Amino acid sequence: MDEQLTHAPMGVIEVAVDGEITSANPVAADLLDTDPEALWGRKATEALPRSAAGTLHEALAADSPVEQSVEEYYPTVDSWLATDVTVVEDSTVLYIRDVTARRSDRQTIDRLRRRLSRLESIDALVTTVLRQIIDASAREEVWETVCRRLGTTDLYEFVWIGERDLTDDRLRVVASAGDAPDVLDAIETELSASTALPEQRAVETNSACLVETIPEDEDLPRALRVAAFSRGLQSALAVPLTSEDTVYGVVGVYATRKEGFSTQERATLNTLGAVAGFAVNAIKQSDLLFADTVTEVRLEVRDGDLPLVEASATVDGPVSLAGAVARDDDVVVCYLRTAGGTDQLMGVVQDHSAVDDVRLVEAGDETSLLEVSLAGPTPITTLVGWGATVTGATYDGETAELVAELPPESDVRAAVEAVDERFEDTTLRARSERPREPETMETFQRRLEESLTEKQRRVLRVAHLSDYFESPRGSTSEEVAEALDISGPTVLYHLRNAQRELLDAFFDTENTSKPDR
Known part of the structure; x- marks a missing residue:
């Protein structure tokens, strides 16, 4: 082997016509995990390790070696080797490179x-x-x-x-x-x-x-x-x-x-x-929502750590649920009625970990209305999670008494147990089935007609016909007032009262403790 091949950066092995190795450079010996002298004079098919596929051995065992390139895995040296077989006059030269890293990549x-x-x-x-x-x-x-x-x-x-x-x-x-x-x-x-x-x-x-x-x-x-x-x-x-x-x-x-x-x-x-x-x-x-009958359950939960129970202890008299609405993000917005002491009540509620937000909606002479957003575990959020509608609740400083509705075929026991598992002192006070009487459109319209005054109907109809409720509005409140020959504030007064009657009729809020969800 000439000097250049001996010092080549790749492995070089020369094989004679009879299949014996006549020379091998140090790089080839290192790749095959042996010494150059251990390769010389030996049959190539015996000296070279066998690959997983054996393609190179088959090529060397042939009567007339054919120039080709072989890339195979050799288990004994745990490497992927690429071998170029080249025929030079009366001998065969193998050029060997380690391609393990490339194969791994x-x-x-x-x-x-x-x-x-x-x-x-x-x-x-x-x-x-x-x-x-x-x-x-x-x-x-x-x-x-x-x-x-x-x-x-x-x-x-x-x-x-x-x-x-x-x-x-x-x-x-x-x-x-x-x-x-x-x-x-x-x-x-x-x-x-x-x-x-x-x-x-x-x-x-x-x-x-x-x-x-x-x-x-x-x-x-x-x-x-x-x-x-x-x-x-x-x-x-x-x-x-x-x-x-x-x-x-x-x-x-x-x-x-x-x-x-x-x-x-x-x-x-x-x-x-x-x-x-x-x-x-x-x-x-x-x-x-569409059930002909509903299952109503009444629960009593004794747990002073509940936010609304804890807060109710700061005021004189009970705190009652006026309505509840479930948001899309699993937060339940509750509207609470209480008599006095709203500052103390709000201070306790807003510091509780289960409360997301609290706001004073209305401060009245006799009662006040608060908006409390419940985001953490409470009896209300647990029942809502089971598909129930919480129609009422009262808090007296020690207990929470809740009324909830579920579809008749729902897992009532599971809903109650879900509350009991989280709040240990839970008692089912009552369970009853009650029918829902569907109201026809004519009955609803007649009931709504009776609830509106003549002035409210007149203002509401003119506002509707003049596109006051469209966006953008087709008419302003002043233009509605001009059409009726009354003042703008009077129009707004009658509109607000008429809209309240409409909403009360739609949400059936004759019982103010009954919320819509």
Whole structure:
């Protein structure tokens, strides 16, 4: 071997016609983890390590070596080597380079590309599911949509959804998708045995539960591990289906990949769980709105740490709920009536961790009206989370007495237990079913007609016909006043009173403790 090849920056090995190595430079010896002298005089097919594929050995064993380039992994030296086979007169020259780093970078890039593609597929799938469940009209439709869409894709092999059975507080399977009947059988068997499945832990903790390697997780029941292994299922993620602090169910998602749920993927599926819970809660509220009958419950909660109970202790006389409205961000805005002492009451309320905001709406001679936004755990927010409408509440410094309405087919026991679990001294004082008599449009209009004075009807009709209520307005209050030949303040006075009558009729506020949600 000439001087230049000996000191070349790559490995160089010369092989004679009979297949023996005649020379090798130090770089080649280092790449093959040996000495140059150990290579000389030996058959190339014996001296050179065998690659995973064996392509280079096959090329050297041929009667007439062919010029070619080979890139292979060599286990004995734990390296990827690229070899150029060159025929020079009566010998063959091998030029060898270590490409392990380049291969590693390429594999990393390919892995990241696959991960990105998977995340994009998951995001697209979840977006589709979210659109469909928001339009669902029944709880069962939400469960079936989530299960079917997740379980019939190439992303996941098996999906099931469980609801809590209120007769014994156990989960029961309400939907499943994917070809894994033995896994489903194992899950149903373990549910009846009260075994700690990941889905049960997710419900108990109201947080996602990840199983990275199912066959190796000894906390899982053996029957489930065996069934999952037989189907090639390696990892699972259990996501609670929640709205605020209320857990309506759980979805178990199973994949064939070890550690198959990335941080971003878990976050996406958690979002799906939250939206599914929100959809179920919205359906419950819709059921209550259109129900022919409602279930009314009366609860007594004795807990001096509750914000409104604590605050009511600072004033003489009870504090009553005049109305409550649930916002989209799980905050419930409450309107409270109290007699005197509003400064002390507001001071206590606004310092409480469960209160988001407090405002004095009206300071009257006999009673005052306060606006309190509840963002933390309270009996009201808990009941609202279960789809109830809180129609009344009274606070006397020691207890909170609440009246709430739920759809007749709703989980009344679960709603009451949700309050009892968070506020231990909770007593169900009464439960009753009462019908709702639907009011016809003609009856509503007649009732509204009777509630308005002649002047109010006249001002309201002229304002309506002259586009006073449009945006932008077609007429100003002065122009309405001019048409009626009365003063502007008089128009505004009659408009406000007429609008109040309209709103009272629509929201049925004859009982001022009855709120709209």
